[in-house]
Amino acid sequence: MSEIQPTPTSATEALDAAHATVEALARALELHDYRRGRFGESASHTARVTRLSLTLTENVAPEIALEPQLAHGFRLHDIGMIGVSNSTLLKPGALTAAELDEVREHPWLGERIVAPVPALGGLARQVIAGHHERWDGSGYPRGLRGIEIPLAARIFAVVDAFDAMTHEQPYREAMSLDAARDEIRARAGLDFDPDVAAAFLELGAAMLEPEL
Template identity: 35%
Template sequence: MIRKIPIGQLLPGMYVVDLHKHWLEHNIWQRRFMIRDEAHVQKLVYEGIEEVSIDLGRGIDVPPPPPPPERSSTEFERKFLSLAERFAPGPRQVSLGEERRRAARLLSDAGSMLNELMIAAQIGREVDAARLEPLIGKMLESIRRNPDALVPLARLKTRDAYAADHAVATAGLIIALGLQQGLPDPEIEKLAIGTMLKDIGQAALDETLITKPGMLSQAEYSTVKSHVEEGLAVLEATSRLSETSVAVVLEHHERYNGCGYPYRMAGDEISAAGRMAAIVDTYDAMTSDRPYRQAMSPALVLRQLFEQGGTQFDPTLVSAFVRTVGVYPVGTLVLLESGHLAVVDELHQDNLLSPLVRVIYHAGRQQYVTPVEVDLSRKVGNHYGKIVRAENYERWGLSPLRWQPA
């Protein structure tokens, strides 16, 4: 089906079949093409294109208008909801509590195995990437059953095992993003293997560089950047990796505007796998405690990623990622209109701004309250109001480990 729309409704993922302008009046040489990103849309605007026809059989349709908000939204929320509304959530297959118990054991096993592979790389032995495949298959099954279990648990790390924990967490995130994008399981598994192994090259670096609390010198930073190609050299010598997995290892530090490393690739020069890996790697690193800075709240990191869509990151994939983890991810501390602090326990995929939360603290009185579960999406029985903003646990002297959903 062909639909004619004004240029203002054109979105990445739409397939253009007619520009409705004589070919001598613009510099677009292709007659039919997929819209790649927002920059592609702006190029058409610059060329004076005012309306286009799109093929609904080969690309997405104009998304339906979002329902009117029940409260004033931030600019971030408005932009996110308008871009991501078309992504349909999948149903939960088991309870959150049951899946969290399974996920905790699975994450422990994955971390242990990855530590073994990192030690093997450090002492020059074979890195058998195939050992990860059964674990990644189980992670995929877990996230499919209930994505609010494994991914939030994986965000909790220990200082002694950050490298392995980070690798496992980013694998969980890229699996969730791959499922959200509708990718086939074999492709998602290749993405996850690459994400698990993307920092294996750090085994060849001086550990003091990786854990240095202060700013790196230019020479030190150049050395750290070498971990990408060092890792690929180790893996190529000892493992058979798919093209997708190799792309993740090589490109997870590339940036959409060409300012990344090691090859300063830009836009569609970076594979979809590399663009996805860049988002999950940055998100997990920024929401984790590091020697040189404290962790940032997931909601704040998502806001920064969203604002950097089109510059640092692929804007379409950023919108999809926000939809994957939620505007207020599970485990986030939030301030409610009542003045209470609450922890996000579970998301409503059809109402991401009103999750199920556990009220634990009164910010005004600065004292704990008897924990109570509140469904913010309910209009009756909710005496706490809506979410005002995300908060940091450290600001209020609260332990994120103690109050994570369990």
């Protein structure tokens, strides 16, 4: 009787499982937004920042641009918002200090959510945990500064801020492309890695034009 040979499916199955996990978490975040009356809004934001962050990474750090974990991290950057109470997220007025602290825990919560998932380690966790850290140390949750902040998180921070600037927010209208670029330039070396901000500002206007 001939020996049964193992089939080379384990790697494919692992990739399929990783993809399914990412899709499940992304869907959970979308449904969470649906409960907050923001169905579709978050998905549109995520698609925009993922695309632009990958483009910027190709210019700043091409050696990591094709790593699947990177795109997963960009896509699930706000997964920790699932752990923030609806009473805080839906509050129409200004948040109290305690409520602000709760919101500022979401990167840490996100890191805890994805910790058991191998496909969401490394670069993905760096983005999820560090996308609200700031170059001058004024960010959260850990108050990292400068190159203590992982490069992937520094890249995403610029793109995430730009997307927020160029789309309408509850507290202000959308900024023009030129005004948003000026704001990124002004905050380089404060909120943002100056080299990453400079690379972002070198991207063509057509690439930065706000999408719906």
